[in-house]
Amino acid sequence: MRTLISNPTIVNNGEKFRGSIVVNNGKIVEILRENELPRAECDEIVEASGMYLIPGVIDDHVHFREPGLTHKANMASESRAAAAGGVTSFMEMPNTIPQTTTLKALKEKYSIAAKESVINYSFYFGATNTNSDTFAKLNSKKVCGIKLFMGSSTGNMLVDKKAELEKIFAEAKRLGMPIAAHCEDSSIIAENTKRIKAEVGEDPAVEYHPIIRSTEACYQSSKSAVELAGKFGTRLHLMHVSTAKELELIDNSNTDRNITAEATPAHLFFCDKDYAKLGTRIKCNPAIKEESDREALRQAVNSGKIDLIGTDHAPHCLSDKVGGALKAASGMPSIQFSLLAMLQLVDEGIFSIETLVEKMCHAPARIFNVNKRGFIEKGYYADFVLLNPDKEHTIEGADIISICGWSPFEGSTFKWAVEQTWVNGNKIYDKGVINEEFRGKALTFNR
Numbered sequence: 001m002r003t004l005i006s007n008p009t010i011v012n013n014g015e016k017f018r019g020s021i022v023v024n025n026g027k028i029v030e031i032l033r034e035n036e037l038p039r040a041e042c043d044e045i046v047e048a049s050g051m052y053l054i055p056g057v058i059d060d061h062v063h064f065r066e067p068g069l070t071h072k073a074n075m076a077s078e079s080r081a082a083a084a085g086g087v088t089s090f091m092e093m094p095n096t097i098p099q100t101t102t103l104k105a106l107k108e109k110y111s112i113a114a115k116e117s118v119i120n121y122s123f124y125f126g127a128t129n130t131n132s133d134t135f136a137k138l139n140s141k142k143v144c145g146i147k148l149f150m151g152s153s154t155g156n157m158l159v160d161k162k163a164e165l166e167k168i169f170a171e172a173k174r175l176g177m178p179i180a181a182h183c184e185d186s187s188i189i190a191e192n193t194k195r196i197k198a199e200v201g202e203d204p205a206v207e208y209h210p211i212i213r214s215t216e217a218c219y220q221s222s223k224s225a226v227e228l229a230g231k232f233g234t235r236l237h238l239m240h241v242s243t244a245k246e247l248e249l250i251d252n253s254n255t256d257r258n259i260t261a262e263a264t265p266a267h268l269f270f271c272d273k274d275y276a277k278l279g280t281r282i283k284c285n286p287a288i289k290e291e292s293d294r295e296a297l298r299q300a301v302n303s304g305k306i307d308l309i310g311t312d313h314a315p316h317c318l319s320d321k322v323g324g325a326l327k328a329a330s331g332m333p334s335i336q337f338s339l340l341a342m343l344q345l346v347d348e349g350i351f352s353i354e355t356l357v358e359k360m361c362h363a364p365a366r367i368f369n370v371n372k373r374g375f376i377e378k379g380y381y382a383d384f385v386l387l388n389p390d391k392e393h394t395i396e397g398a399d400i401i402s403i404c405g406w407s408p409f410e411g412s413t414f415k416w417a418v419e420q421t422w423v424n425g426n427k428i429y430d431k432g433v434i435n436e437e438f439r440g441k442a443l444t445f446n447r
Helices: 075-084 103-116 132-137 162-175 186-200 206-212 215-232 245-249 265-269 272-282 291-303 338-347 353-367
Strands: 003-006 009-012 015-024 027-033 044-047 052-055 057-062 087-092 120-123 146-150 179-183 236-238 259-263 384-388 417-423 426-430
Touching (some): 009 353, 015 353, 052 353, 057 075, 057 353, 075 087, 075 417, 075 426, 103 120, 132 162, 146 162, 162 179, 162 215, 179 215, 186 206, 186 215, 206 272, 215 236, 215 245, 245 259, 259 291, 265 291, 265 338, 291 353, 338 353, 338 417
Parallel strands (some): 003 044, 009 052, 057 087, 087 120, 179 236, 236 259
Antiparallel strands (some): 003 015, 015 027, 052 384, 384 417, 417 426
């Protein structure tokens, strides 16, 4: 069926223009400018005058908690929250139960997603101190990358043996697969924890979180990862960069970059001053740090040192968030409202909408070599979002789709709204209603 999306403002590949697109058999088949007409009659017309049309967001960094932690979230709930937030594809992390560190666990995740996810999906394979020999058995055209907890981790996924780190980087290079690294130095964190507990008690207030999981802990671990990537020529993606100091490690002068970096909406939207109001609701690892760090990250988005924005969506029950810097769980649900939060920063003049689209849509597709997604291009899958730029609304508890039932953005008022989200040419989300007829597809990668 040929569908015409008529007269939105299209933002794509650094351009903003009035036009239309035609969708057929799940793909974009025509891109029309101004008053150009389709080559043939369309079966359906979606009137989108006054709307903005952008490529679907590709979120390279989510924790959907299934299997094993489904009291917090699951593939069904979080993919629907993602669709409501304009996200059409996700790449999910391995720290579930069981951890995605075996081929069996990886296969099970793909099976769950095929049955439950309304948007497109891929999964990271988790590195450990003992499983790098398994990498050669991975399908690099289907698995988004190797996730490496370098210096700090949950469970047994901390990789801290030098010989094994070198083996992981060398093997990833040989296979042409990117390493996505969480970088915080556990020995520095342990020293800081001991010192702060001696000063203020067993569970310091959440304001101590960025002191315990400090700038130096992030910098030293990121520095080690960068050095290993340089030694072996491995593609390295630094996840959730949180400090100005880490940006010194990133050289964006060469267009053929081997090292790329992600920032999250949490680190771009909040700073340490927000702990007073939001407390442990914004406790995450790495910690949200000083206002100067947030400003440096924002500047790095515009300069190109930060390549993309991924959510690090990590739901916990509110009961898990009780406590302080040490006892409260780290992580927050964010996928449903992150695009709206970043559009607020567009309204504030911090980013242009073209930059936002580059960082949330184009760059993930380019960095991970996603096949035919992330752009409004002929022949690409019809993954796109229709945005209303003038529909002011306040986020309420009833709006939240994630099983955990809360959001750090609850109570925030946003001017923009996601009206529709289309995945593979199907309207999956429409003004608060999820279409349960369709399921997403496994992402493929051009490697």
